[in-house]
Amino acid sequence: MLIARVPKSTAQMASYQLSILTPQGEIFNGTVESLVAQGQLGSFGVLAGHACIISALSRGVLKITIDGKNKFYAHQSGVLEVKPDHNVLVLVDEAFEADSLADAQSKLTTITAV
Numbered sequence: 001m002l003i004a005r006v007p008k009s010t011a012q013m014a015s016y017q018l019s020i021l022t023p024q025g026e027i028f029n030g031t032v033e034s035l036v037a038q039g040q041l042g043s044f045g046v047l048a049g050h051a052c053i054i055s056a057l058s059r060g061v062l063k064i065t066i067d068g069k070n071k072f073y074a075h076q077s078g079v080l081e082v083k084p085d086h087n088v089l090v091l092v093d094e095a096f097e098a099d100s101l102a103d104a105q106s107k108l109t110t111i112t113a114v
Helices: 101-110
Strands: 016-022 025-032 034-039 042-047 053-057 060-066 069-075 078-082 088-092 095-098
Touching: 025 060, 025 095, 034 053, 060 101, 069 101, 095 101
Parallel strands: 016 088
Antiparallel strands: 016 025, 034 042, 034 060, 053 078, 060 069, 069 095, 078 088
16 A cells, blocks of 8 residues: 655645624634634643534634744633534634734733733
8 A cells, every 4th residue: 555645844734714893893814724722620732623513712822823933812702602613703802913922921921801
């Protein structure tokens, strides 16, 4: 049996649509490969094709991966929903884009605890 190996650099990860919304408006809307969020019972990840869920989010850092690169958002509490079409909606009271994980953690101090 012959097994072909595809180099990781050329393999393309499955992706899905992510929207991050606050009462002030849309913070992010685009295609992502994955995300890691802070739920009230701990952190969890979402990949393409994830089962439908609705989860409460704690104040924390949302990490998303786009084209193999990480992007971070410091955010207030809210809700994350994986819809039947496997797209993801994040509704939070407040969110700020950050340059790095350390920057996102620093920005959490500016977000009012609810």
